[in-house]
Amino acid sequence: MKVLAAMSGGVDSAVAAARAVDAGYEVTGVHLALSRNPQTYRSGARGCCTIEDARDARRAADVIGIPFYVWDLAERFHTEVVDDFVAEYAAGRTPNPCLRCNEKIKFAAVLDKAVALGFDAVVTGHHARLGADRRLRRSVDPAKDQSYVLAVLSRRQLDRAIFPLGGSTKAHVRAEAADRGLAVADKPDSHDICFVADGDTPGFLAGRLGAEPGPIVDADSGEVLGAHAGAYRFTVGQRRGLRLDRPAPDGRRRYVLSITPVSNTVTVGPAEALAVSTVSGERPVWTDSARPPAGPVECEVQLRAHGDPVPAVVSLSGGGLTARLRRPVRGVAPGQAVVAYRPDPGGDIVLGSATISAAKPAGW
Amino acid sequence: MAYLDHAATTPMLPEALDAYVQVARELGNASSLHAPGRCARRRVEEARERIAAALGARPSEVVFTGGGTESDNLAVKGIFWARRAADPARTLVVASEVEHHAVHDAVGWLVEHEGARVTWLPVDGSGRVQVDAVRAVCQADGDQIALVTAMWANNEVGTVQPVSELAEIAASHRVPLHTDAIQAVGQVPVDFSASGVAALSVTGHKLGGPVGVGALLMGREVDCTPLLHGGGQERDVRSGTLDVPGVVAFSVAVEMAAKGQPEHAARLAALRDELVARVRAAVPNAVYNGDPEHRLPGNAHFSFPGCEGDALLLLLDAQGIACSTGSACSAGVAQPSHVLLAMGASEPAARSSLRFTLGHTSTRAEIEALAAALPAAVERARRAGPRA
Numbered sequence: 001m002k003v004l005a006a007m008s009g010g011v012d013s014a015v016a017a018a019r020a021v022d023a024g025y026e027v028t029g030v031h032l033a034l035s036r037n038p039q040t041y042r043s044g045a046r047g048c049c050t051i052e053d054a055r056d057a058r059r060a061a062d063v064i065g066i067p068f069y070v071w072d073l074a075e076r077f078h079t080e081v082v083d084d085f086v087a088e089y090a091a092g093r094t095p096n097p098c099l100r101c102n103e104k105i106k107f108a109a110v111l112d113k114a115v116a117l118g119f120d121a122v123v124t125g126h127h128a129r130l131g132a133d134r135r136l137r138r139s140v141d142p143a144k145d146q147s148y149v150l151a152v153l154s155r156r157q158l159d160r161a162i163f164p165l166g167g168s169t170k171a172h173v174r175a176e177a178a179d180r181g182l183a184v185a186d187k188p189d190s191h192d193i194c195f196v197a198d199g200d201t202p203g204f205l206a207g208r209l210g211a212e213p214g215p216i217v218d219a220d221s222g223e224v225l226g227a228h229a230g231a232y233r234f235t236v237g238q239r240r241g242l243r244l245d246r247p248a249p250d251g252r253r254r255y256v257l258s259i260t261p262v263s264n265t266v267t268v269g270p271a272e273a274l275a276v277s278t279v280s281g282e283r284p285v286w287t288d289s290a291r292p293p294a295g296p297v298e299c300e301v302q303l304r305a306h307g308d309p310v311p312a313v314v315s316l317s318g319g320g321l322t323a324r325l326r327r328p329v330r331g332v333a334p335g336q337a338v339v340a341y342r343p344d345p346g347g348d349i350v351l352g353s354a355t356i357s358a359a360k361p362a363g364w
Numbered sequence: 365m366a367y368l369d370h371a372a373t374t375p376m377l378p379e380a381l382d383a384y385v386q387v388a389r390e391l392g393n394a395s396s397l398h399a400p401g402r403c404a405r406r407r408v409e410e411a412r413e414r415i416a417a418a419l420g421a422r423p424s425e426v427v428f429t430g431g432g433t434e435s436d437n438l439a440v441k442g443i444f445w446a447r448r449a450a451d452p453a454r455t456l457v458v459a460s461e462v463e464h465h466a467v468h469d470a471v472g473w474l475v476e477h478e479g480a481r482v483t484w485l486p487v488d489g490s491g492r493v494q495v496d497a498v499r500a501v502c503q504a505d506g507d508q509i510a511l512v513t514a515m516w517a518n519n520e521v522g523t524v525q526p527v528s529e530l531a532e533i534a535a536s537h538r539v540p541l542h543t544d545a546i547q548a549v550g551q552v553p554v555d556f557s558a559s560g561v562a563a564l565s566v567t568g569h570k571l572g573g574p575v576g577v578g579a580l581l582m583g584r585e586v587d588c589t590p591l592l593h594g595g596g597q598e599r600d601v602r603s604g605t606l607d608v609p610g611v612v613a614f615s616v617a618v619e620m621a622a623k624g625q626p627e628h629a630a631r632l633a634a635l636r637d638e639l640v641a642r643v644r645a646a647v648p649n650a651v652y653n654g655d656p657e658h659r660l661p662g663n664a665h666f667s668f669p670g671c672e673g674d675a676l677l678l679l680l681d682a683q684g685i686a687c688s689t690g691s692a693c694s695a696g697v698a699q700p701s702h703v704l705l706a707m708g709a710s711e712p713a714a715r716s717s718l719r720f721t722l723g724h725t726s727t728r729a730e731i732e733a734l735a736a737a738l739p740a741a742v743e744r745a746r747r748a749g750p751r752a
Contacts, residue, residue, distance in 0.1 A: 028682070067678075067682070069674070069678055071674070072674075112748075113748045116744065116747040116748035117675055117678065117679060117744055117745070117747075117748050118744055
């Protein structure tokens with residue numbers, strides 16, 4: 001079987017490619033050039049799109065002994081991920097660009113091209129399990145588990161994906177890389193968002209969306225408590241950076257409860273007002289069964305990357321997904337994914353996911 | 365393996381390799397005054413004379429360099445600096461739009477950092493520089509021109525330029541013309557003196573010599589400011605201890621390439637014509653780029669409508685066929701070729717191109733391997749679409 005290994009220049013994708021070779025696949029390595037101008041993206045070992053990363057990926061491919069190419073996906077990445085990221089913030093939501101990149105780039109643009117060129121699957125270094133039963137499960141390393149950002153993949157996409165690392169901890173992967181003579185064995189992990197060079201997301205957004213001053217309004221009293229320079233600087237549940245001109249009438253701390261782009265209003269309230277017990281999602285993907293379940297499903301949901309799972313009842317209807325949480329959760333941001341898992345001793349199984357469109361407080 | 369990328373680099377000629385190994389065993393810095401130094405110096409001067417004789421130059425006109433890129437940079441920047449120093453009004457560089465990056469980017473650097481101005485010479489649809497454009501710019505701005513640079517033969521599409529004509533026009537306006545002849549030597553007749561150019565770049569590894577050694581042939585009357593300062597080993601224009609085995613092997617390869625040029629060119633042209641016929645038969649809508657007449661005998665360059673050159677390269681590589689998209693890379697990301705764009709190709713057409721180049725080890729079997737693999741590769745690449 002011929003497979004294409006996406007190689008970022010990091011340790012995970014290098015070991016994943018090497019394991020694919022060991023497993024008997026005919027492997028070709030590809031580095032995805034995602035920046036329109038590689039020099040401008042973050043330098044050093046933190047990013048995933050620099051010339052240095054391309055070189056690291058090439059060296060890893062040499063050591064593994066596979067052909068290696070660079071594919072230029074900068075335009076697609078810019079349209080599908082970066083522009084989407086900016087537009088989502090502008091619409092008052094909090095997007096997850098890694099998830100979008102998996103959905104639109106790695107397992108769409110790259111996968112489609114790979115299949116057309118005669119490859120059978122795409123191999124990545126994601127920490128998630130995809131075993132013989134083809135179910136997507138959490139990694140054995142809970143701290144590194146990336147099933148959340150893969151839960152958006154459809155059955156068709158998963159059927160052409162190979163994740164060789166899901167059964168290993170990150171420490172194990174690093175040790176194996178060293179054993180294999182891969183120079184990236186001790187390369188630091190990438191963090192944050194690869195296309196935000198300095199990690200300053202509000203600054204990045206301000207550069208694209210400009211300053212858009214608006215009011216910060218108290219949810220209870222309706223009073224204007226302060227002003228903001230752009231609603232995109234906030235996310236639901238945020239407390240820092242509000243810089244209220246005056247305390248709320250009840251003197252308690254205020255948190256962002258919601259963002260209303262039309263009136264450019266940031267609404268704040270006390271911590272308990274953040275609690276939600278019903279989460280609605282749009283564009284649902286269900287991979288647990290061939291057809292979406294007819295009735296409600298007892299499961300757990302995760303509502304942000306690295307968030308704790310919460311017991312819930314999930315149902316799909318009318319092109320949407322609804323999760324009724326067994327206990328209230330604070331700080332659920334529209335734009336993030338709601339991912340449904342079934343707890344399993346062999347790794348919690350991803351059932352499906354949707355993009356959070358609304359969250360309703362407890363008591364509704 | 366079918367190696368169809370001789371324009372990137374070609375195997376060393378056995379004679380050049382033997383010469384390299386023999387001289388590499390010898391001791392001596394060609395600048396030293398003692399016996400081993402004199403021995404090395406003698407090797408270098410014999411090599412210089414060999415190259416001069418092979419390329420129609422005087423030995424004193426041969427400046428050894430570290431290869432083609434250095435020769436091009438030395439000519440473009442060095443002549444610009446020297447001419448401007450002599451007359452501050454001479455800040456205009458005239459260059460063809462299809463130059464190799466070693467010239468193209470050196471000119472761009474002068475514009476960005478040295479206050480140079482540039483007039484890019486347009487080319488026609490086959491990649492030929494328009495002689496009238498050179499005449500016009502020389503007549504209009506002759507007293508402001510630092511140098512004209514136009515390559516002898518293009519590295520991507522193989523188009524051979526009317527270099528003598530261009531040099532004559534430049535000379536009549538007392539303007540020096542530099543030519544990058546890196547792809548030309550060994551494939552077409554190259555005579556430095558007869559061509560009338562002021563400076564000519566040549567490199568070893570494109571003609572059967574080693575990588576990392578080349579020369580700039582430059583008339584004694586041409587002023588050139590050094591890029592590299594130091595011991596002044598080469599006419600005070602180029603410093604650095606000479607790579608004696610490299611220089612000797614280079615000279616052996618140049619001599620063989622020049623002497624064997626007519627037979628070599630005839631053999632390559634016959635093979636190339638067969639390659640072109642087989643590609644056209646295999647992929648009827650393939651577009652043959654470049655000039656059918658004024659062309660390097662070892663070059664065939666095609667666009668494959670609806671395909672990405674990158675995808676074709678990957679698929680052919682997997683079949684053991686080595687060729688090139690012919691375009692420059694940064695971080696391995698292919699940019700659409702500035703040569704094809706200058707020739708009027710659209711960006712998708714430029715991205716759909718492959719270059720096949722032949723050399724002294726090429727065989728019919730390699731062409732047959734290409735013809736056998738190409739239809740399926742084109743079919744797949746088309747399905748993958750022009751852009752990912």
